[in-house]
Amino acid sequence: MRIRIDLNGREVEADTVPHRSLASFLRNELGLTGTKLSCEVGECGSCTVLLDGRPVTSCLVPVAQADGRSVQTIEGLGINTQMHPLQEAFVGQNAVQCGFCIPGMIMAAKALLDRKPDASSEDVRLILSGNLCRCTGYQKIVEAVVIAAREVQRNG
Amino acid sequence: MADAVAVTSQIRKRKSVGQPLPQIDSAEKVKGLTQYLQDLSVPGMLYGAIVRSAIPHGLIREIDTSRAERLSGVRAVITARDCPGVLFGPQEPQDWEILCRNKVRYIGDEVAAVAAISPDVAKEAAALVRVEYQELPAVYDPFEALKPGAPVLWEQHPDNVAYRFHIERGDLEAGFARADDVFEHDFYTGRFYHGQMEPMGCIVQYHADGGYTIWTPTHLPFRSRMTYSKGLGVSMDKIRIVVPPFGGSFGMKYELNINCIAALLSKKSRRPVKIFFEREEDIGAGHPRMGLHFHYRLGVTRDGRFVAKEARVVGTGGARTFWTPPVLSTACYRIDSLYHFQNVRTEGFLVYTNQSPATCFRGFGNAEALTALETFIDEIGERTGIDPVELRRMNGVKAGDVSLHGWRIASCGLRECLDRAESVSGFRNRKPPPKIPPRRGVVRGIGLAAGHHISGNRIIINEYDGASAQVRLGFDGQVAVIVGEPDIGQGMNTVFAQIAAEVLDVDPASVRSLPIDTLVSPHGVGTLGSRGTTVAGRAVQLAAEDARTKLVSLAAELLGVPPQEIRLQSGSAVVASGGGSLSMAELGREYATRYGGAFLIGHGHFTPPTEIPDATKYGNLSTSYVFGTHVAEVEVDTETGATRVVRYWALHDSGTIINPSTATGQVHGGVAQGIASALLEEVLVKDGRVTNPNFLDYRIPGFQDIPEMYVEFVETKDPYGPFGAKSIGESSLNPTAAAVCNAIYNAVGVRVHQTPVTPERLWKLLETARTEARKKE
Ligand code: FES
Numbered sequence A: 001m002r003i004r005i006d007l008n009g010r011e012v013e014a015d016t017v018p019h020r021s022l023a024s025f026l027r028n029e030l031g032l033t034g035t036k037l038s039c040e041v042g043e044c045g046s047c048t049v050l051l052d053g054r055p056v057t058s059c060l061v062p063v064a065q066a067d068g069r070s071v072q073t074i075e076g077l078g079i080n081t082q083m084h085p086l087q088e089a090f091v092g093q094n095a096v097q098c099g100f101c102i103p104g105m106i107m108a109a110k111a112l113l114d115r116k117p118d119a120s121s122e123d124v125r126l127i128l129s130g131n132l133c134r135c136t137g138y139q140k141i142v143e144a145v146v147i148a149a150r151e152v153q154r155n156g
Numbered sequence B: 001m002a003d004a005v006a007v008t009s010q011i012r013k014r015k016s017v018g019q020p021l022p023q024i025d026s027a028e029k030v031k032g033l034t035q036y037l038q039d040l041s042v043p044g045m046l047y048g049a050i051v052r053s054a055i056p057h058g059l060i061r062e063i064d065t066s067r068a069e070r071l072s073g074v075r076a077v078i079t080a081r082d083c084p085g086v087l088f089g090p091q092e093p094q095d096w097e098i099l100c101r102n103k104v105r106y107i108g109d110e111v112a113a114v115a116a117i118s119p120d121v122a123k124e125a126a127a128l129v130r131v132e133y134q135e136l137p138a139v140y141d142p143f144e145a146l147k148p149g150a151p152v153l154w155e156q157h158p159d160n161v162a163y164r165f166h167i168e169r170g171d172l173e174a175g176f177a178r179a180d181d182v183f184e185h186d187f188y189t190g191r192f193y194h195g196q197m198e199p200m201g202c203i204v205q206y207h208a209d210g211g212y213t214i215w216t217p218t219h220l221p222f223r224s225r226m227t228y229s230k231g232l233g234v235s236m237d238k239i240r241i242v243v244p245p246f247g248g249s250f251g252m253k254y255e256l257n258i259n260c261i262a263a264l265l266s267k268k269s270r271r272p273v274k275i276f277f278e279r280e281e282d283i284g285a286g287h288p289r290m291g292l293h294f295h296y297r298l299g300v301t302r303d304g305r306f307v308a309k310e311a312r313v314v315g316t317g318g319a320r321t322f323w324t325p326p327v328l329s330t331a332c333y334r335i336d337s338l339y340h341f342q343n344v345r346t347e348g349f350l351v352y353t354n355q356s357p358a359t360c361f362r363g364f365g366n367a368e369a370l371t372a373l374e375t376f377i378d379e380i381g382e383r384t385g386i387d388p389v390e391l392r393r394m395n396g397v398k399a400g401d402v403s404l405h406g407w408r409i410a411s412c413g414l415r416e417c418l419d420r421a422e423s424v425s426g427f428r429n430r431k432p433p434p435k436i437p438p439r440r441g442v443v444r445g446i447g448l449a450a451g452h453h454i455s456g457n458r459i460i461i462n463e464y465d466g467a468s469a470q471v472r473l474g475f476d477g478q479v480a481v482i483v484g485e486p487d488i489g490q491g492m493n494t495v496f497a498q499i500a501a502e503v504l505d506v507d508p509a510s511v512r513s514l515p516i517d518t519l520v521s522p523h524g525v526g527t528l529g530s531r532g533t534t535v536a537g538r539a540v541q542l543a544a545e546d547a548r549t550k551l552v553s554l555a556a557e558l559l560g561v562p563p564q565e566i567r568l569q570s571g572s573a574v575v576a577s578g579g580g581s582l583s584m585a586e587l588g589r590e591y592a593t594r595y596g597g598a599f600l601i602g603h604g605h606f607t608p609p610t611e612i613p614d615a616t617k618y619g620n621l622s623t624s625y626v627f628g629t630h631v632a633e634v635e636v637d638t639e640t641g642a643t644r645v646v647r648y649w650a651l652h653d654s655g656t657i658i659n660p661s662t663a664t665g666q667v668h669g670g671v672a673q674g675i676a677s678a679l680l681e682e683v684l685v686k687d688g689r690v691t692n693p694n695f696l697d698y699r700i701p702g703f704q705d706i707p708e709m710y711v712e713f714v715e716t717k718d719p720y721g722p723f724g725a726k727s728i729g730e731s732s733l734n735p736t737a738a739a740v741c742n743a744i745y746n747a748v749g750v751r752v753h754q755t756p757v758t759p760e761r762l763w764k765l766l767e768t769a770r771t772e773a774r775k776k777e
């Protein structure tokens, strides 16, 4: 089937098989490998992207479901060398170790801040609880998201 | 709790070392630009899939690959007939085959493999391979496997003992005779999966000269070539290993047979082949931390001195040998360098069973031994009436001590960690545990455990120990660190950059660490044995010092002053008394102009003060030693047994801290994994089959399971590591499970003897204790 999505603000049209997962479509057909695959059963959040602004585990979403909608991936965050406040804060706080969970983590955090710009550390722990990280023990991720929230709020 | 990082040393006049800088490669990572193995492909690449044994134990009668070969899109199918047929492996006994020849020994054992144009076709083809077996009785429990008459996995090992460990020092009987009390303790630590977010995988390309290029994230790119070269029957130099960024490992990705399988598929298909596991394969047929049984007998004098320790350690190794023999050894005797037991005897057995082969995990057997021992010491404290922290102080090693087995402890902050842990956590004022576990309600308890680890371990390669490094100046003035020890995601490259930047006084953010490729990188023993910062970091420091000497003499010549007049300062060479300076870029270009375009390179190598142990296993095994103390506070729901860690304190002596931010991150991650091993995670095996091979059923901790932690470094001065730095990666995890178990005891008054302490297990213990109390009434 032919699908059309608004990908990171740009119109993309492609032929694909409808049952293919959105994650696989992004990675294998569009070459956007920033979205990671880890469990492929919707349990880890590594593959989180935003579908019409809402976080989804793209390993479970059939690409057909994205037809005619907007998809945001980690590649769409920040402009060129300029980073999104979340990316800045993740770097600054060393909330990144191996980094494999991080694209999904940041996309989930973006959805949180879009909805709740004054997110507290309790909010982060609750709302990101579907995203797993094996390296960091989460504390620095919580700190980074809270710092980014302040930054986002300050800049309106 | 808020201000969780404190470095207790006085502020030093250092610019890079000691600074909480961001990881130098994290900008790539947060933008999703880092190319992990999952993301890599090579032109013409095929995808491999493995045909695995469906039975736990049996003889192979026939393998029919014809239907798989006929499937369109299949380019190669291999069986044992395509393998060189030698037994090989990373440790003794060598029992890897690439593909099973006569016999399968676990559900998941590798029987055949296919390469095809897509992962789906490869999978389909693998399913078309028919294997006929003659089933044999299987054995899963190591104690059953040790009994006479048990099913035998390897005829060379009729007793199913893959490896036996024995150590004896002092006079055990005399020690026990001196003891006023003798205590006994049993503990079992369960089979635990690494849970690294990126599953295992590799890409291998066969070359016309008979060699191979292997892209795989491995801790030991150089050493693993020995294993693969024997298995594949080619010389070591024909194997080139390129190390992409790691999506986590924690010990899983040391040396893997899939590299050999992909190599033979590539040889047969003449195309590069990628094997990349799905999660189910990674858990179900992967190589977890082995289950370990500990039995301890400890003799103690009236005033609390340890005078004799007898131990028996049994490991469930699985069907083949990965890195389990040294893990077992470590579990047997590393704790003898934490406390002076004076007289010891330990027997260890690594037992073959019909499960997937286990391997090493962060902590390398010592975390498990400490779980057993530190819960035991807590109990001894209770039973002797001597404060358990005092027992640790009294018997613990000190700086300058030589352990029973000849391990030389150059620096030791154990007492400082114990003191600080007691005072920051309020452990000293804890309430006594309840006599009878309460019937309902949520109760709190607090527990403490000490721990230690090596820092730069020997016997990874027998003949030598150490590391080499180069520090190179580019024409744009950029400094590059070139080592053979890969960054495994923990931030090693950043630590190296900070060390080099400190020596050369350049901006550490501008220093790069080059990717590792065995064809061009300097030799490195590997990133394991907590040797990265201590051993490789020291080599980097020495290489940077060599580069500095070269820079200074070049600058002196160019500026017409004696070398003593030159200072390296903020990215330039300046004349100390004023009057002239040269930038790093100018120096780099000038060097090239003089020497035929050559880069200015400083060389360094470090040979640590370690020894090859003698026949009795006596000899200093590690460059340095690290120490720590953890305190956990838990909440136990007395009706369900569910336990949560609610507060946590971690105190560590890791020498000088090169980067307090990344070091703290190591502690956070180590503690999280320790909590997981204590409360949550266990690979469940029923009749040889893993019953929870996915993240739905094998639950790794999330945000809600890990508390906020207080982390503090108690810095000691160590003579060996760079700027006195020691390791943190493994020691961060080691005391965790014991601290949690001790906290559970303090909360409910019941001792646990097995991890993970699942709600069901704890509930049963609580019920038993309550029933017994009722009977006594
Ligand atoms: S890979 Fe999609 S949730 Fe884990």
Ligand code: FES
Residues within 6 Å of the ligand: A095, A096, A097, A098, A099, A100, A101, A102, A132, A133, A134, A135, A136, B197, B247, B248, B489
């Ligand atoms: S940083 Fe490694 S899994 Fe999160």
